[in-house]
Amino acid sequence: MRMFATIAKLLVKRVLTAIPILLVVSALLFCILRVLPVDPAAMSLPPNATVQEVEAMRKEMGLDRPIYEQYGIWLGKLLQGDIGRSIHFRQDVTSLIGTTLPATVELAVIAMMVATVFGLAGGLFLFYVRGTRAEAVMDFVSILLLSLPEFLWSLFLLLIFGVFFEVLPFTGRLSPGFERPVVTGFLLLDSLITGNISTFFNALEHMILPCLALGIALSPSLMRVLRSSLLDVYQDDYIQQARLRGLSEKRILVRHGLKNAILPTLSLMGVQFGFLFGGTLLVEIIYSYPGMGNLMVDAIRNADLPIIQGAGLTYCIAVLVISIAVDSLYLILNPKLRAR
Amino acid sequence: MASFEGKRPLPLWLRSGRVQTGLVIIFILGICAIFAPYLAPNDPNEQNLLAILTPPAWADGGDPMFPLGTDSLGRCVLSRLIFGARVALTVAFTASVGAMLIGAFFAHVAGYFGGWIDWLIGRVVEIWLSFPPVILSLILMVGLGTGLRNVVLAIILVDWTRFCRVLRSEVIVLRRRDYVSAAQLVGFSHWRTVTREILPGTLPLLITLMSLEMGVAVIVEAILSFVGMSVSSETAAWGQMIADARQNIYEAPFNLIAPIGAIFFAVFGFNILGDGLRRTLDTRLTQTERT
Numbered sequence: 001m002r003m004f005a006t007i008a009k010l011l012v013k014r015v016l017t018a019i020p021i022l023l024v025v026s027a028l029l030f031c032i033l034r035v036l037p038v039d040p041a042a043m044s045l046p047p048n049a050t051v052q053e054v055e056a057m058r059k060e061m062g063l064d065r066p067i068y069e070q071y072g073i074w075l076g077k078l079l080q081g082d083i084g085r086s087i088h089f090r091q092d093v094t095s096l097i098g099t100t101l102p103a104t105v106e107l108a109v110i111a112m113m114v115a116t117v118f119g120l121a122g123g124l125f126l127f128y129v130r131g132t133r134a135e136a137v138m139d140f141v142s143i144l145l146l147s148l149p150e151f152l153w154s155l156f157l158l159l160i161f162g163v164f165f166e167v168l169p170f171t172g173r174l175s176p177g178f179e180r181p182v183v184t185g186f187l188l189l190d191s192l193i194t195g196n197i198s199t200f201f202n203a204l205e206h207m208i209l210p211c212l213a214l215g216i217a218l219s220p221s222l223m224r225v226l227r228s229s230l231l232d233v234y235q236d237d238y239i240q241q242a243r244l245r246g247l248s249e250k251r252i253l254v255r256h257g258l259k260n261a262i263l264p265t266l267s268l269m270g271v272q273f274g275f276l277f278g279g280t281l282l283v284e285i286i287y288s289y290p291g292m293g294n295l296m297v298d299a300i301r302n303a304d305l306p307i308i309q310g311a312g313l314t315y316c317i318a319v320l321v322i323s324i325a326v327d328s329l330y331l332i333l334n335p336k337l338r339a340r
Numbered sequence: 341m342a343s344f345e346g347k348r349p350l351p352l353w354l355r356s357g358r359v360q361t362g363l364v365i366i367f368i369l370g371i372c373a374i375f376a377p378y379l380a381p382n383d384p385n386e387q388n389l390l391a392i393l394t395p396p397a398w399a400d401g402g403d404p405m406f407p408l409g410t411d412s413l414g415r416c417v418l419s420r421l422i423f424g425a426r427v428a429l430t431v432a433f434t435a436s437v438g439a440m441l442i443g444a445f446f447a448h449v450a451g452y453f454g455g456w457i458d459w460l461i462g463r464v465v466e467i468w469l470s471f472p473p474v475i476l477s478l479i480l481m482v483g484l485g486t487g488l489r490n491v492v493l494a495i496i497l498v499d500w501t502r503f504c505r506v507l508r509s510e511v512i513v514l515r516r517r518d519y520v521s522a523a524q525l526v527g528f529s530h531w532r533t534v535t536r537e538i539l540p541g542t543l544p545l546l547i548t549l550m551s552l553e554m555g556v557a558v559i560v561e562a563i564l565s566f567v568g569m570s571v572s573s574e575t576a577a578w579g580q581m582i583a584d585a586r587q588n589i590y591e592a593p594f595n596l597i598a599p600i601g602a603i604f605f606a607v608f609g610f611n612i613l614g615d616g617l618r619r620t621l622d623t624r625l626t627q628t629e630r631t
Contacts, residue, residue, distance in 0.1 A: 018470075021466060021467050021470050022470075024467050025467060025470060025471070028467075029479065032479060032480065032482070032483035033479070033482065033483060035483055143608070143611055143612055143615055144608060146611055147555065147604055147607040147608035147611045148604055148607075149559045149607075151559070151562070151563055151566070152600050152603060152604060155582065155586070155596060155600055156600060158589070159589070159593055159596060159597070163589055163590060163593055164593070271469070274469070274470075274472060275472055275473065277472055278471075278472020278473060278474040278475045279472070279474060281472075281474050281475065281478075282474065282563060282566070282567075285566075285567065286586070296475070296478070297478075297567055300478060300481075300482055300567070300569065301568070303482070308479065308482060312471075312475060312479050315471070315472055315475045316470050316471055316475075319469075319470050319471065319472060320470050323470075
């Protein structure tokens with residue numbers, strides 16, 4: 001019970017600090033994009049609109065008022081869930097984000113799992129080979145891997161598995177001919193709910209390369225942190241004591257070593273997963289994956305301000321949510337923090 | 341070998357194989373960038389519409405005039421690769437110096453003075469961190485407009501927090517040292533205390549971070565030019581080459597491999613240099629970790 005109370009306290013505290021952050025971020029987004037040399041009023045009208053019409057539109061959009069008032073109006077609408085209409089797609093930004101966000105979340109979540117598996121396995125392996133010649137080699141390899149960001153991994157995997165061997169699809173979410181079920185918006189989930197197993201596997205197949213690219217790119221830093229924190233933990237007396245008690249090395253690693261070493265790794269994951277969420281943008285573009293990243297880049301190319309603001313804010317919220325979630329997990333796993 | 345005996349041995353950090361590898365890579369790239377007009381076999385912007393998407397010279401149908409083949413507009417891939425090093429290195433050096441100066445300044449101010457200044461700077465960094473770097477740099481590029489100067493500015497504005505966060509905790513450790521208190525007692529000004537007593541202690545970390553930041557800057561520039569938000573299309577940049585090759589992935593897969601290799605080579609050079617520097621300069625690492 002005490003644990004839940006502490007976690008609840010942390011959640012409340014973190015959400016309360018997230019609010020001012022979001023306010024500042026939204027103000028920044030609003031200002032950065034307001035200094036642009038484009039006129040949102042003229043852009044939302046057909047090109048043959050008269051000067052009077054543009055003026056009327058400016059007034060209607062509140063563009064003739066001081067910037068802080070404009071921000072107030074924008075924020076007020078935002079709180080009601082109204083981010084405005086896309087100039088280019090002629091659709092509400094909320095609905096555009098609503099359809100693309102689930103795709104990006106699915107991508108990010110699976111990629112995080114891939115990164116966790118690779119990161120933990122690699123970290124354990126690095127630790128296992130400590131002091132041997134293999135360590136020097138692996139250490140070098142991990143620097144090599146660190147030098148390949150998700151952006152290059154995506155292209156690289158696409159070339160190998162998509163173009164040279166032609167074993168995996170690399171565009172979009174589904175092959176042509178597959179019907180897209182819509183229940184929750186999460187394709188994998190929806191195809192399971194509606195019992196479309198073939199659709200599910202087809203969608204999963206399309207996600208292998210993007211998720212691998214994101215996951216592999218993130219794992220070297222996790223590996224290195226896990227290894228160094230395992231090395232730290234193994235300096236402690238209780239490991240020596242466990243050995244004296246005659247526990248097997250495996251038991252020491254799982255019950256004593258990993259249990260303590262996982263914490264620093266976890267706090268790094270919070271930051272890294274936030275970055276991963278941003279990294280989906282490029283992976284989405286490379287794999288023509290219909291998520292928020294593609295929406296954002298389309299919007300940037302068309303100077304579609306409402307989408308840029310809405311998507312930017314959504315990315316920000318996602319990062320904060322991920323970091324709060326990882327922090328709560330940290331608290332669950334760390335008895336020292338819980339006691340306080 | 342007798343002539344070497346009288347010489348002083350190389351400083352420790354230069355004897356590290358990693359540092360040497362990194363420096364050699366950066367040196368090669370630097371030569372490419374500086375002497376690009378002399379090294380490149382062709383004009384990087386010259387379109388040769390009769391010879392588009394030619395494969396590399398060693399493959400079937402290759403033309404020795406274009407050692408690495410041509411892109412979709414018939415431009416020489418090797419020449420564009422060599423000229424692309426100019427953009428990459430310019431951004432790497434200027435952006436990392438800029439981010440370092442701003443980040444280090446705020447880190448020292450926050451760590452040295454503490455109190456509300458530290459609190460304020462900490463909150464600003466927190467706000468920055470709530471943005472994925474790629475998203476923030478894209479949004480900044482929308483606000484600033486494209487061009488080399490703005491790419492550098494965007495990277496500085498995004499990445500100064502990397503320096504600030506890490507250096508701040510280092511400054512806090514150093515501030516508590518006796519020699520810093522001694523300097524304050526003797527009546528050193530704040531400026532003099534920070535620059536003479538604290539900065540020498542944070543310098544190794546600062547140099548390491550800068551080397552890593554150069555790698556990050558190369559990647560960010562490539563990303564921005566990949567989505568068409570970096571230098572204008574007349575300037576050869578590795579990210580643009582990737583974007584172009586992405587369109588013709590089946591006809592000319594090699595066009596994609598070349599710029600990927602170049603970016604990887606550059607980033608690896610900066611990373612291995614940074615890793616080598618970290619190992620040799622960080623006084624707190626144990627001897628075992630250093631070797």
